Amino acid sequence: MSDPIEEITLDGGWLCLDFTNTVSTRKPETGGEYLRSWADFILWVRRVGLSGEAEFLAWQRLPPGEISEVRALREAIHDLFAYRAKHGAIHPAHLDTLNGFLHEVYMHTIICATETGFRRGVADGIHVEKPLWLIALSAEALLLGDKLHRVKACDNCGWLFLDTSKNGTRRWCNMLTCGSQTKAKAWYHRKKEAESRKGK
Numbered sequence: 557m558s559d560p561i562e563e564i565t566l567d568g569g570w571l572c573l574d575f576t577n578t579v580s581t582r583k584p585e586t587g588g589e590y591l592r593s594w595a596d597f598i599l600w601v602r603r604v605g606l607s608g609e610a611e612f613l614a615w616q617r618l619p620p621g622e623i624s625e626v627r628a629l630r631e632a633i634h635d636l637f638a639y640r641a642k643h644g645a646i647h648p649a650h651l652d653t654l655n656g657f658l659h660e661v662y663m664h665t666i667i668c669a670t671e672t673g674f675r676r677g678v679a680d681g682i683h684v685e686k687p688l689w690l691i692a693l694s695a696e697a698l699l700l701g702d703k704l705h706r707v708k709a710c711d712n713c714g715w716l717f718l719d720t721s722k723n724g725t726r727r728w729c730n731m732l733t734c735g736s737q738t739k740a741k742a743w744y745h746r747k748k749e750a751e752s753r754k755g756k
């Protein structure tokens with residue numbers, strides 16, 4: 557059986573949101589864990605293409621890091637954006653936690669030139685925690701950017717995603733896996749209602 561992490565759908569539309577979606581569901585509570593070991597994290601890093609092939613191969617040969625740290629960063633990012641999606645605000649405690657991670661990450665960052673300006677990036681070189689730094693910076697960029705209000709939680713499974721639809725009305729992480737379920741359910745309930753009215 558292949559590892560679920562190899563087939564996981566990447567519906568987040570933003571690196572750090574895909575990272576939070578490495579559990580089977582968030583509703584009603586956190587479901588099956590897809591990041592059970594460092595080996596799972598390696599598979600995920602390759603899946604999302606966090607680095608070039610040569611760098612990835614060198615990185616995956618390093619002694620493994622702590623999967624508990626990986627999950628701690630994931631839950632910190634999840635809590636921050638899930639709260640934002642639900643309440644339209646950032647909880648100060650969630651911000652403190654993210655700041656704690658970023659404080660560590662900043663020691664390894666540099667300002668890089670891009671085609672249109674500059675951005676904060678991670679210095680060249682291989683480090684076991686480098687993927688975590690990139691994910692933390694992805695969360696920072698989302699938080700500081702102009703798309704924060706488009707972060708949403710799927711109505712059906714609670715996964716987080718960036719709503720890039722024109723009118724901002726997307727409700728599901730994935731139309732096929734969640735939208736169709738909800739739509740089918742809504743249709744079923746409407747049909748039931750109609751039938752019960754007819755019976756009266």
Ligand SMILES: [Zn+2]
Nearest residue numbers: 710713729734
């Ligand atoms: Zn969903």
